[in-house]
Amino acid sequence: MGYAKLKNRILAGKGYKKTVLDWSLLSSWIATITFLSLIPANRVSMNFFYFSQADKVIHFVFYFGFSMxxxxxxxxxxxxxxxxxxxxxxxxxxxxSGIIELMQEYLVATRNADFFDFAVNMIGAIVATILYRYLLRFEFNRFYTKEFS
Structure with missing residues (x-):
């Protein structure tokens, strides 16, 4: 978004708060992913999940949320x-996700890069993008069907 367009939105009072909220949410989500991905493995506790591939669910949720x-x-x-x-x-x-996996491999002594983590991250991002697109299409059709019928 260019400076003039942002200035016009601010002056018109349209969407500025929503834009700040969107940036805040996205920045917080990225910071959370980065922190939890790069802290030493011995400081991470997974006691609240009791199945073998719980970390894959967390990876999916991280990048699903990031993409959304x-x-x-x-x-x-x-x-x-x-x-x-x-x-x-x-x-x-x-x-x-690829950058984080590489950082885990080369910068954090107690972590390793994992191709399957990267694959699940990719799946989460792609599923979120497709789902959000269809949710918007559904909402658009529902609004205009109700509005003009």
Whole structure:
């Protein structure tokens, strides 16, 4: 979003609070992912999950949420769905996931990169992007069907 467009939104009072909220949510989510992914493994407790692949569920939720929040931010700034939003909302979390996995391998002594973690992260980001797109389409159709019938 350009400076002039943001200035006009602020002056008009439309969407500025929503944009700040979207950025705040996304930034907090990314900070949480980064912190929990890079702290030493001996400081992470998984006692609340009692099945073998619980970490994969957490990875899916992390990147599902990341992609959903990013898609929401991009959609609210453009107010239309096009391919660029879909691609960006899926690719940025996937690339970030790869960077985090590499950081785990080379920067954190008690952690290792795991291809299956990366694969689950990708699946979470892609599922979120597709789901959000169809939820918006459903909401759009429901609104206009009710409004014009």
């Amino acid at each position: 929040l990013l898609f929401r931010l991009l959609y609210n700034s453009k107010m239309k769905i096009d391919r660029s939003i879909l691609i960006v909302a899926a690719v940025i979390p996937i690339v970030y």
